[in-house]
Amino acid sequence: MKKLVVLSGAGISAESGIKTFRDSDGLWENYRIEDVATPEAWLRNPELVLDFYNQRRKQALTAEPNEAHRILADLQEHFDVQIITQNVDNLHERAGSKKVLHLHGELFKVRSTRNPELIYELDGWELKTGDLCEAGSQLRPHIVWFGEEVPAMMEAIPMCEEADIFVVVGTSLQVYPAAGLVDYVFSSVPVFVIDPQSPKVSRRKNVTFIQETASLGMQMLRSQLIQ
Template identity: 40%
Template sequence: MMFESLKDQIKNFQKIVFVTGAGISQESGIPTFRGKDGLWRNYDAMKLATIDAFYDNPRLVWEWYNERRSNIFSASPNDGHKAIAELEKFADVVVLTQNIDGLHQKAGSTNVLELHGSIVKIKCTVCDFHNEIMTEFSENPPLCKCGNILRPDVVWFGESLPQDVWEKAIIHANQSDLMIIAGTSLVVSPANTLPIYAKQNNAMLIEVNPEKTEMSSEMDVTIRNTSAKALPEFVSLFKTN
């Protein structure tokens, strides 16, 4: 049992906050930015996800996002996503995700804050128009009714998080009894500060990641396994209590 040591503490966890990243979605077949899957047609994905790249070549960036979106739409939530959703039967659960794929919501999670936006949303680069993508665009890059270029409503490297979403994330982290950091190395700011807010409430920190991260030494418990394998076992503790 990966979580055997927590058996007697389960009743203390009234509010559980998950911080999730690309690792949990990778288990559903969605490539991560970093590592060998991070290249797209010989372009570095981390360099494509910037406002400069978009203005340099909006057509190329839109091609990449259209391909990513089709990959995401064909993906299904894995056992990690499903376990987080099931946990709502036993505790107050909030998901603070760096992912833009909507798989937590697909799995049934009802309280999800998307820190980095959503791949199914668009906004204008100039006016305040924003919406969900209903159909594929006939032109590339797509244009707003005002005549300016539309862009994916996601947070690119170097951009600020949506302020309202970030403020809610801090509040939830501050109120948590337990924070589980799943499938993320937490190298991206400001999401990597969320465990600090949880600690201010004396929350327990658990890391679920097959690999050691820069944050591992700050954790109370580290589980060296994937979310899809570890999180269903964590939920089973609640069923037996």
């Protein structure tokens, strides 16, 4: 069974109603990124950061997987599908995808501010000041904030090197280091890029661009992959 590796981004979740900060001049739900999604913001105003992510969880709970998510799950019948997502929601999993690596963390998980290895599933949507880990320190969102390292890259790179087919869907390929993952895909491997804007893919020749939204583009790709 061929290995199909997928790099997904905010565009796939946008069709489910989850907004991204790139939708409105650097604002994310009317907040500046610097105020809610950086280590400095956490140190400056943890209550604001906690409230912001509480609201994001409430929003995510009302969202449903869309056709693009469902097609990726269905492709597991034909391929060994590995999804590498920049998204922090759980829509891929809810659609039925079994192998999902979250590069930028997970919205419904929290972790210790003292020991980043202490990670917990959050029961519900609310994380409050005074919610502590087993080591006695405040819990924070299990999210990779701007300015923080992306430890999951070490898992993602070998996945890309093993790809027989590589798909980019719903990402502008502008956020690094995630955007650099395509450079680890062997030159002989076909790459499909699904995005209305056709983002640039550096130094590759065998790239097929599908200039459509995620759902329509995935329908077209499925027809090409399954004859």
